[in-house]
Amino acid sequence: MTDTHAAQTTAFAPDPERASDEPALIVDVEGFEGPLDLLLRLAREQKVDLAKISILALADQYLAFIEEARRLRLELAADYLVMAAWLAYLKSRLLLPEPPGAIGESAADLANALALRLKRLEAIRTAAKRLTERPQLGRDVFERGEPEPINEIKRPQWSATLYDLLTAYANERQKHALARVRLTSRKVWSLAEARATLERLLQMATDWTAIDQYLIAYVVEPSMRSSVLASSLAATLEMAREGQLEIHQDAAFAPVYVRRRSEPGSGGATS
C-alpha cells in the first residue's frame, strides 16, 4: 500500500532480544508515505504556516516519534531511519553555535532546505489533488458512446507490367507447345483408320507419291501429324507386306514414297 513498507532495518535495528516470531507492528507507520510525509503531518499538527515552522521543534517531534516506534518495536523502513539520523545531526548543529570560519552550509541553510522540501511536497500534493478534481474522461466527461468507425476499404492496386504479361504468355505457350505433342499423340490415329485412309488414297494415286502429301491434305490439325505419320507408316508397311503397295525411300528420314502395286506379289520394299 505504501512505498515505505520495506522490512529493512538499519542502525536503528530492533532489540535483538525480540523473539523472531514476534510480529512486527508496522501498522502505525503504514499510514505515512515516507519520512517527509510524516514530517508534513507533524508540521500540520503545529498548525502553523510551513514558512514559519520551527524545524528544531519538528525535528524533536520526529525523533520522539521514532523513539516511540522503536520502543514499541515497530519495524521502520530505512527511509525513516535515515531521516531520523539526519534530523538528529541537524538538531545538534542548530543547538550548537556555528564554529567560526565553518565551511559548507550553515545549520540554518540546512533547516531552510528541509523546510523547502516540505513546502515542495505539499505543493505537489495540492497539485495532485487539483488534478484529480478536474473532470476526468470516463468519470465526468464522456466520449461518443457509439462511434461510427471509418470504413477502411482496401483497394488493391494490381501491379503487373506488359513485360510480365508477355513473359507469362511466351512461357506458357512454349511449355505447352512441346507438351502438347506428347499430349495429343495419345489421341492416336489408329492403325485401322490409317489403313482405311491409305486404301482410299491409293485408289487415286498410281504413281510414286510422298506419303506426307496425302496425309497433310487429309489431316489439317498439325498436332496430329506425328500420330498420322506413325500410324500410316505402320499401315503402309503392313499393306506392303500383304503385297498391296510398294514403298520407296531414298535415304533415312527422307520422304517415303508409295504406290499401288499393279501386279500383286512382285512388290518389294526399299528402305
Next chain:
Amino acid sequence: MSSLAEELTHTEEEVVADARPEELRLLEALLFAAGEPLDEKTLAARLPSGTDVRAALRRLQTEYAPRGVNLVRVGNKWTFRTANDLAWLLTHEAIQPKKLSRAALETLAIVAYHQPVTRAEIEEIRGVTAAKGTLDVLLEVGWIRPRGRRKAPGRPITYATNEAFLSHFGLETLLDLPGLDELKGAGLFDGTLPAGFSVPAPSDDPALREDEDPLEEGDLDIGLAPRPTLED
C-alpha cells in the same frame, strides 16, 4: 427560462441561442455518450422530471437536421448518426499494392491473345484444369469481361479483355500486343518452337463472332461478373 412547450409555439424570431432550453443540452449529452440508441422512456428517466421528452427530441432533431450529424429514430429509439449524404466521408480507401499470381498472369495473357476464349479453351492451352479461380480473380481485378457465349455444347461463356486492361498495360488497342516475331525478337521464345506454332492476333472488334451468342440476362449476376464499378 420559458417552458419548452411554450417556446415551440412561439414564433421563430423570439427564439435566440441563449434561450436554448437546458434539456436540449442534457438530451444531446445523453444521446452522445450512450453506447446504444435510447428510447424515450429511458431518456425521460434520466432527465429532470417533467421534461417533455418528445418535444425536446423533435426540437433537437430539427436543430441537427442541417448538420453533419443528425438525430435519427431507429425503431422507437433515438441516436445520433452521421448525415446520410456524408457516408463517403467515413470511408477511407487504402491502396493495397498486390501482385497477380503467376497463374492469373498466364490466364490473363491467354485471354488477351486468344480472345474471345472460353474457360475450356484456356485450360486446354494451359494444360491445367483450374482456370475458374483465376478467371474469377481476373474478373475481380477488372481486366477481363465475359463477352458472349460460344455456340457449342454447353454454350460456354467467352471472355475478352476490356478497356481497363488496355489502360493498365498502356496499350491503345489489342493490335499493339506483340506478335510472334516480336516476342521471339524480344527473346521471350527460345526458338525451338514446333512448326506451325502461331500466336493469334486478337481483335478489339466488339461485334460477336459467328460462333458467339450474346450474353443472356443473368449472366452478369452469377458471380462471374466483375463489380460494375471496377470497370470504367
Next chain:
Amino acid sequence: MSSLAEELTHTEEEVVADARPEELRLLEALLFAAGEPLDEKTLAARLPSGTDVRAALRRLQTEYAPRGVNLVRVGNKWTFRTANDLAWLLTHEAIQPKKLSRAALETLAIVAYHQPVTRAEIEEIRGVTAAKGTLDVLLEVGWIRPRGRRKAPGRPITYATNEAFLSHFGLETLLDLPGLDELKGAGLFDGTLPAGFSVPAPSDDPALREDEDPLEEGDLDIGLAPRPTLED
C-alpha cells in the same frame, strides 16, 4: 428546411444555417464519428483541399461551447466530449476508474509538473526510495512514458506524460495543468534541485533537452515501456 432550423442554429456570430460552411458539417461528422481524438493533419486529409482546418475547428468549438457536447482540444488533437458540468447526468455511463494509490497519484503529479524527470528526482521530492513500483503502475495505466536518458552518471531514464494523460484529464496542453503558475511562482522548483532540474515549465516538447539523450534500442523492451506509439 424550415426557418425554424435556421433559427435554431443561430450562434452569437449571427450565422444562419444556409451560410454555415459545408466544412463545418464535414468536420462535425468526422469528429462525431471518430472514437478517438483526431489531429488536424488527419482531418485536413479528409476535408476538401484548401480548407482552413484550424479556423473551422475554432468556429465549431465556439458553436458547441454552450451545448451539452463540446469540442475540445487534447494535445494537438480534437474530439467531442460531453460538457464538464454534466457528470451528474451521466453517472450510468461512468466506468469504475482505476483507483490510483496516493503514492501513484503523487508520482504522476511530479512527472506532470516536473517533466522530464528521473526516478531519483521523484524519490528526492517524495522523500522515499521506492518510486519504481509506482512508475511501473503509471506506465501500465498508460499516462507516462520514458522519453530519454539524462546525461548524468548512470544515464537514468527521464519520464514524461503522454497524450493519454492530457486526454484523460482534459488538458489542452501541459500549460493547463492546474496551479502551475502558483507552483512556479512559489519558486519551489528552484534551488535545492539538481542542476538542470528546475525548469521554466513542464514540457512535452518531444525535442530532447540539452541534458537528455535519446532512448536506446532496448529501452522500450524492458517492461517499463508503453508501446512505442510515442507522440506524433
